[in-house]
Amino acid sequence: MRRSFALLVCIMLLCSCRYDDTPTEIFVEDFSLKVQYAGLHKFSNRIKADFVNETEQFSYCFESDETGNIAVSGLMPGIYSLSIRGELTAAECHSLGYDYKRASLSGYASNLRLRLGEKPEIGDLNLFVVPDTPVIFKEIYFAGSHTPTEGNYRNDSFWSIVNNSDEPYDIGKLYIGMCENYGGHNETGPLWPGETLGNYANVYVQSLWKICPSRVLSPGEVVVIATMAAPHNKQENYNLASPVDLSKADYEAYIPDPENKYPDLPAPNMTLVFWPDYAYLWRSGVFGQACVLIEAEIEEVEDFETVTLPETFQDPFESEEYWLCKKIPNSFVVDAVDIVANSTATFAKRLSPELDAGFAYIGEIYSGKSIIRKDYLDGDRTRWRDTNNSTEDFVVNPLPLSK
Amino acid sequence: MKKIILCSFALILCSWGIFAQSLKKYEVDNFTEYTPWYHGGECAVNALHRPMEFASISLSSSYKDGKFYRPQEGRQYADVCFEAEGSQNVGKFSLSGSFNFCQSWNKGVMFASTLDPFDWNPYVIYDQTGGDWSRQSYSLWADIAYPIIKGKLSAGLGIDLKVGRGAKKVDPRPQANSNHIELRPSLAYAPLSWLKFGVAFIYALEKENSNLILYDSSVPQKLYLMKGLGQYTYEIFSNTERERKFEGDIFGGAFNVEGALSEIFRARVQLEYLNSVKSSRDIDFSKPHQRGKLFTDQLNCDVSFSGEFNGMMLLISEKVVSKSASGRELVQYFDPSPQVNSWITDSSLPGRYHRSLTSSTSRIAAVVPSKNSGTYVVDLSMIYSLDKQKYEATESFMNISRRVFSGAFEYIHDFPKAWIRGGVELGGAIPSKCENSVCLREEQDRTILEGLITPDFDYLSSKSISCTLKLSCGFSVGKTDLSIGAQGGILSCPSRKKNSARSQLFLGLTF
Numbered sequence: 076m077r078r079s080f081a082l083l084v085c086i087m088l089l090c091s092c093r094y095d096d097t098p099t100e101i102f103v104e105d106f107s108l109k110v111q112y113a114g115l116h117k118f119s120n121r122i123k124a125d126f127v128n129e130t131e132q133f134s135y136c137f138e139s140d141e142t143g144n145i146a147v148s149g150l151m152p153g154i155y156s157l158s159i160r161g162e163l164t165a166a167e168c169h170s171l172g173y174d175y176k177r178a179s180l181s182g183y184a185s186n187l188r189l190r191l192g193e194k195p196e197i198g199d200l201n202l203f204v205v206p207d208t209p210v211i212f213k214e215i216y217f218a219g220s221h222t223p224t225e226g227n228y229r230n231d232s233f234w235s236i237v238n239n240s241d242e243p244y245d246i247g248k249l250y251i252g253m254c255e256n257y258g259g260h261n262e263t264g265p266l267w268p269g270e271t272l273g274n275y276a277n278v279y280v281q282s283l284w285k286i287c288p289s290r291v292l293s294p295g296e297v298v299v300i301a302t303m304a305a306p307h308n309k310q311e312n313y314n315l316a317s318p319v320d321l322s323k324a325d326y327e328a329y330i331p332d333p334e335n336k337y338p339d340l341p342a343p344n345m346t347l348v349f350w351p352d353y354a355y356l357w358r359s360g361v362f363g364q365a366c367v368l369i370e371a372e373i374e375e376v377e378d379f380e381t382v383t384l385p386e387t388f389q390d391p392f393e394s395e396e397y398w399l400c401k402k403i404p405n406s407f408v409v410d411a412v413d414i415v416a417n418s419t420a421t422f423a424k425r426l427s428p429e430l431d432a433g434f435a436y437i438g439e440i441y442s443g444k445s446i447i448r449k450d451y452l453d454g455d456r457t458r459w460r461d462t463n464n465s466t467e468d469f470v471v472n473p474l475p476l477s478k
Numbered sequence: 479m480k481k482i483i484l485c486s487f488a489l490i491l492c493s494w495g496i497f498a499q500s501l502k503k504y505e506v507d508n509f510t511e512y513t514p515w516y517h518g519g520e521c522a523v524n525a526l527h528r529p530m531e532f533a534s535i536s537l538s539s540s541y542k543d544g545k546f547y548r549p550q551e552g553r554q555y556a557d558v559c560f561e562a563e564g565s566q567n568v569g570k571f572s573l574s575g576s577f578n579f580c581q582s583w584n585k586g587v588m589f590a591s592t593l594d595p596f597d598w599n600p601y602v603i604y605d606q607t608g609g610d611w612s613r614q615s616y617s618l619w620a621d622i623a624y625p626i627i628k629g630k631l632s633a634g635l636g637i638d639l640k641v642g643r644g645a646k647k648v649d650p651r652p653q654a655n656s657n658h659i660e661l662r663p664s665l666a667y668a669p670l671s672w673l674k675f676g677v678a679f680i681y682a683l684e685k686e687n688s689n690l691i692l693y694d695s696s697v698p699q700k701l702y703l704m705k706g707l708g709q710y711t712y713e714i715f716s717n718t719e720r721e722r723k724f725e726g727d728i729f730g731g732a733f734n735v736e737g738a739l740s741e742i743f744r745a746r747v748q749l750e751y752l753n754s755v756k757s758s759r760d761i762d763f764s765k766p767h768q769r770g771k772l773f774t775d776q777l778n779c780d781v782s783f784s785g786e787f788n789g790m791m792l793l794i795s796e797k798v799v800s801k802s803a804s805g806r807e808l809v810q811y812f813d814p815s816p817q818v819n820s821w822i823t824d825s826s827l828p829g830r831y832h833r834s835l836t837s838s839t840s841r842i843a844a845v846v847p848s849k850n851s852g853t854y855v856v857d858l859s860m861i862y863s864l865d866k867q868k869y870e871a872t873e874s875f876m877n878i879s880r881r882v883f884s885g886a887f888e889y890i891h892d893f894p895k896a897w898i899r900g901g902v903e904l905g906g907a908i909p910s911k912c913e914n915s916v917c918l919r920e921e922q923d924r925t926i927l928e929g930l931i932t933p934d935f936d937y938l939s940s941k942s943i944s945c946t947l948k949l950s951c952g953f954s955v956g957k958t959d960l961s962i963g964a965q966g967g968i969l970s971c972p973s974r975k976k977n978s979a980r981s982q983l984f985l986g987l988t989f
Contacts, residue, residue, distance in 0.1 A: 093729070093753050093754075093755050093773060094773055094775070094804075095773040095805075095806050095829055096806075096828035096829060097828070097829050098827070098828050098829040098830070098870070101870055101871045102871075130711075130809050131711060132711045132712065151871060152809060152825060152827060153809055154809065188809075188824050188825070190809075190824070190825040191825065191827065227696075264814060265814050265819075266813075266814040266815045268816070272813070272814065272815070362716070385816040387816040387819055388816065388819070416714070416716055417698060417714035419712060419713040419714050420713075420714070422812060438714060438716075439696070439697075440695070440696050440716070441696050
């Protein structure tokens with residue numbers, strides 16, 4: 076009996092290493108964070124810090140004191156991203172030598188790993204002024220539409236850009252491109268060599284078009300760029316259930332290949348600069364894909380490095396051209412919109428938070444819906460919101476081209 | 479699986495010829511139901527006791543419908559089951575075992591993506607749509623015992639195999655497969671003719687795979703990645719597949735001591751300890767993504783007194799179960815660098831979710847023969863349980879304390895070549911102290927709180943009564959007893975004016 080009982084006790088002892096620990100803490104230790112900009116020692120407007128716990132899908136908002144100190148408490152452990160926003164007053168702009176009435180301040184940090192039992196060491200965070208961009212994306216339609224026979228149609232996509240400034244703007248140096256979405260939708264992108272996760276210094280575009288040789292856009296003027304500048308919802312050979320007629324689009328992404336069976340429609344064609352693995356239609360994925368507007372001289376574009384995705388990430392079933400991208404420094408990007416499949420696909424972000432701190436999404440493929448910037452009135456003028464945060468700037472438009 | 483079914487049929491056909499005696503189904507039922515050591519953990523004891531020899535097969539079908547049910551139970555349930563069970567002494571070996579196959583159809587099941595939504599594992603996936611499930615389960619157990627020293631020392635091996643398959647028929651469609659294999663090598667020792675000890679080592683391996691599939695990926699679905707007690711993160715699911723895998727093992731041991739208090743009465747004390755660890759992981763970006771681990775610890779203590787004299791059987795037992803579980807969440811991030819390209823564990827959050835259950839079951843049962851070829855069966859039981867759950871990080875908890883009473887009274891009448899059995903079973907559940915406070919995870923989405931947590935709490939904290947009528951009869955055909963039976967009952971919650979009805983039909987052969 077003793078031996079049997081001893082055996083049972085031994086089993087209990089052996090199993091004791093398979094116990095969960097008893098937690099002593101639930102939240103991350105309290106800490107403080109210091110934000111700073113140029114030589115400012117005091118901020119007239121309080122700086123706001125949004126901590127997003129991506130592991131738990133919880134958000135916390137804290138405010139700074141006037142010296143830029145932010146006291147943080149009660150955070151759940153997890154992987155965090157931090158977004159800072161603030162505003163400089165006219166007096167502060169003046170004291171810094173800027174000719175602005177006001178300016179938005181921004182700052183980001185990602186992949187903050189806050190753990191139980193460890194004091195977070197985030198350090199000081201330098202803020203920057205969000206640049207005022209004259210030409211921006213206004214509306215993007217990529218989700219596709221259903222056909223009257225319940226089929227799917229995605230030749231009707233378009234991108235519209237607008238001159239949001241008060242001055243005329245020549246788009247002759249403007250290029251439009253789509254970033255790589257290797258890994259497919261809903262999947263995190265590869266980390267390119269030399270880049271820091273979540274804070275990329277470059278954009279990696281799979282395709283790049285020069286919009287036109289020269290055209291001056293007056294303030295508020297909009298240009299529509301179509302995949303196919305066709306009367307999609309007017310003729311049966313397209314899709315009568317499409318939400319758009321793009322026959323009056325300003326430009327078309329026509330592929331000049333003799334074997335291209337798609338018609339070259341009347342709209343002026345853009346010039347294909349880079350798309351080694353081209354198809355006959357330039358279309359975004361229906362779940363969305365990051366888009367960029369680049370401003371550069373022809374020589375600068377020629378100098379952009381062509382890079383290949385490291386072999387670790389490559390799928391051997393794709394051609395070699397498929398893995399080629401243009402590596403474009405962020406400084407050439409005038410506007411960027413990170414588009415992901417849905418509100419939870421944050422890991423699929425491709426752009427640095429400096430270019431786009433958020434992401435836009437529709438969440439319904441073949442829904443015939445687009446994303447469009449929020450508008451507001453500035454005196455008599457309709458302007459389009461641009462804070463370099465697509466989550467804040469864009470909404471879903473149920474009827475594309477209606478605004 | 480086909481091999482298992484074929485082997486089972488072969489076993490049944492062989493045993494048909496071997497058994498010469500004609501046992502009635504109720505005799506087998508009384509033996510399996512009221513003999514504490516039969517399939518009792520340390521099967522080595524069988525070699526010292528030599529169990530009753532029998533073989534039976536049965537086909538049964540049950541049906542349940544009504545409005546008083548838990549969301550994960552489904553509003554309607556129907557099944558068809560086949561079961562074969564037998565026990566035989568072959569030479570010095572004592573063999574007993576059972577094979578069971580069940581096909582079930584379950585309508586209106588909410589918040590389930592695994593075969594058993596009442597499993598304690600908190601790291602499961604729920605969806606918003608719910609739907610109808612179809613499930614198949616195969617289970618097989620076998621106990622083999624062999625006397626090493628006749629009447630003194632014996633060895634045994636218990637094997638338990640359970641396989642389950644199931645799927646929901648609406649997007650997102652979980653297709654679940656589960657496997658459980660358990661081994662219980664045991665030794666039994668009888669130092670004195672009236673005293674026996676048994677000891678067993680327990681090892682089990684469990685695996686389940688739940689693959690959620692979207693047939694129509696143009697309609698995205700919201701998936702809740704649960705963490706326990708209504709806490710979750712979510713994702714909008716528009717991929718074609720979302721796979722979650724569960725893997726775990728159980729280590730444990732059992733010890734029993736059995737003594738004959740007199741020629742009539744036996745006392746038995748059994749202690750069983752089980753320790754399990756179950757991990758849950760997804761396949762994200764084609765790489766394993768660990769979600770959490772559940773550590774479970776269970777201690778069972780069973781004290782029983784049984785007696786058999788002049789055809790009368792008596793069982794008095796007290797079973798106490800103490801089970802506790804702790805859920806550890808894993809914080810992982812995806813490192814997309816060429817050198818790593820996989821999910822990396824950053825930290826773990828131990829003891830995030832806790833659950834404990836203490837229950838005590840008191841039972842007294844008697845099979846009493848009457849003078850006029852009849853037998854009375856009385857079976858009374860009372861279960862007290864205290865089930866506590868907490869998720870401290872969001873100050874959520876749920877405590878359910880309840881007593882469940884049950885009393886079955888049956889009469890069996892024997893005719894020269896037939897028998898008839900009829901009875902009634904009355905029961906009731908009385909909650910004593912129930913409280914809950916569960917944090918709403920998202921202000922704009924109350925699905926889990928209002929669809930699962932609140933209705934489940936209402937069900938468990940409601941008083942209910944039940945009544946079941948049973949009727950069966952059997953005929954001796956040659957060396958075989960053919961039995962047929964039916965039972966029907968109602969479970970009612972008067973305060974909420976909700977009822978559900980249950981019925982069962984069965985057809986059995988015993989030989």
